[in-house]
Amino acid sequence: MFYxxxxxxxxxxxxxxxxxxxxxxIVSKHSLLYPVFRIFYSPGDINSVLISDLKFxxxxxxxxGFDKNGIALRFWESLGFxxxxxxxxxxxxxxxxxxxxxxxxxxxxxxxxxxxxxxKGADELKKNIIEARKFTGNDFIVGVNIGKNKDTSxxxxxxxYKICFEKLYDEADYxxxxxxSPNTEGLRLLHEEQYLDTLLSELQxxxxxxxxxxxxxxxxIFLKIAPDxxxxxxxxxxxxxxxxxxxxxxxxxxxxxxxxxxxxxxxxGGLSGKPLKSMSDKVLKKLNELNKKNLxxxxxxxxxxxxxxxxxxxxxxxxxxxxVQVYTGFIYEGPSLIKKxxxxxx
Ligand SMILES: Cc1cc2nc3c(=O)[nH]c(=O)nc-3n(C[C@H](O)[C@H](O)[C@H](O)COP(=O)(O)O)c2cc1C
Numbered sequence: 001m002f003y004x005x006x007x008x009x010x011x012x013x014x015x016x017x018x019x020x021x022x023x024x025x026i027v028s029k030h031s032l033l034y035p036v037f038r039i040f041y042s043p044g045d046i047n048s049v050l051i052s053d054l055k056f057x058x059x060x061x062x063x064x065g066f067d068k069n070g071i072a073l074r075f076w077e078s079l080g081f082x083x084x085x086x087x088x089x090x091x092x093x094x095x096x097x098x099x100x101x102x103x104x105x106x107x108x109x110x111x112x113x114x115x116x117x118x119x120k121g122a123d124e125l126k127k128n129i130i131e132a133r134k135f136t137g138n139d140f141i142v143g144v145n146i147g148k149n150k151d152t153s154x155x156x157x158x159x160x161y162k163i164c165f166e167k168l169y170d171e172a173d174y175x176x177x178x179x180x181s182p183n184t185e186g187l188r189l190l191h192e193e194q195y196l197d198t199l200l201s202e203l204q205x206x207x208x209x210x211x212x213x214x215x216x217x218x219x220x221i222f223l224k225i226a227p228d229x230x231x232x233x234x235x236x237x238x239x240x241x242x243x244x245x246x247x248x249x250x251x252x253x254x255x256x257x258x259x260x261x262x263x264x265x266x267x268x269g270g271l272s273g274k275p276l277k278s279m280s281d282k283v284l285k286k287l288n289e290l291n292k293k294n295l296x297x298x299x300x301x302x303x304x305x306x307x308x309x310x311x312x313x314x315x316x317x318x319x320x321x322x323x324v325q326v327y328t329g330f331i332y333e334g335p336s337l338i339k340k341x342x343x344x345x346x
Pocket of ligand 1: 087115178252271273274304307325326327
């Protein structure tokens with residue numbers, strides 16, 4: 001209530017990206033406040049879950065893109081998230097698209113963004129994770145979401161993913177391969193089997209090669225997909241992921257469609273938040289059906305898209321998700337959303 005009545009109206013007076021970066025910078029620098037956040041926002045003891053050898057202290061995480069450069073990991077941990085997906089990171093730093101490039105659709109509880117992978121590059125992210133890791137607990141999971149630079153052609157995309165994978169291998173608890181941002185031209189072509197099969201098999205080769213050199217386990221690799229693909233494409237992506245021993249799928253990224261939008265705001269980019277939920281749920285449901293036909297080797301499903309309440313979270317779990325991630329819901333509902341979702345008596 002406090003957030004929605006007092007804080008949110010104040011934050012919403014400012015440009016979405018400006019206020020986002022301002023708050024992120026503040027919370028990343030004031031570590032003395034973390035115990036206070038922990039008391040106010042972190043949920044009580046929850047049953048932890050083991051997912052592909054990784055122990056998550058609960059099923060809720062922060063979705064990719066919120067903390068692209070991993071500057072506030074300790075803050076996310078203090079709020080009670082089990083995990084955060086940092087990135088999308090690209091090999092080289094890049095500024096992203098022209099501003100303004102994030103827009104609020106307040107009536108719809110939604111955002112449109114066309115950031116275009118603005119980030120400080122793989123080296124900077126690595127440095128930030130190493131620094132934060134001195135303080136975060138071993139039970140706080142950091143996933144690294146990787147992509148390609150704008151100037152890299154789709155034909156050469158694999159090289160960019162490989163660079164990010166190799167550079168961040170030691171820091172990532174798991175990797176997510178982002179093939180679904182609508183704001184990098186041609187990226188979504190990577191859903192097509194001809195590209196995806198090579199991308200996944202080459203990354204798995206690298207995964208095995210590095211793990212052999214380090215005598216360590218191979219890393220879990222997830223694939224983040226778009227909500228704008230048809231059932232045939234979902235089946236093809238699923239088959240290719242299983243064939244290449246991918247751990248799981250994050251469903252979904254933002255949509256280029258405009259379902260249930262009444263505002264006349266006509267901006268290009270990916271739509272997230274409440275209007276996305278039924279689309280993302282549909283993709284998750286389809287993946288869950290495919291899992292039921294593949295009981296020997298099911299994929300781990302991570303649900304993202306339109307989670308604003310415990311009911312939305314439960315919908316994702318009931319549709320087969322092992323983990324759930326939030327982004328837009330966190331902006332609209334504030335940090336108390338975490339307790340609302342995770343505490344048993346809510
Ligand atoms: C401003 C913004 C930036 C985002 N950046 C990324 C990104 O860099 N990489 C990515 O995989 N997803 C990105 N996403 C997508 C989210 O991680 C999430 O999949 C999507 O927004 C659906 O969840 P939501 O409805 O809870 O926001 C971004 C979303 C928003 C709103």
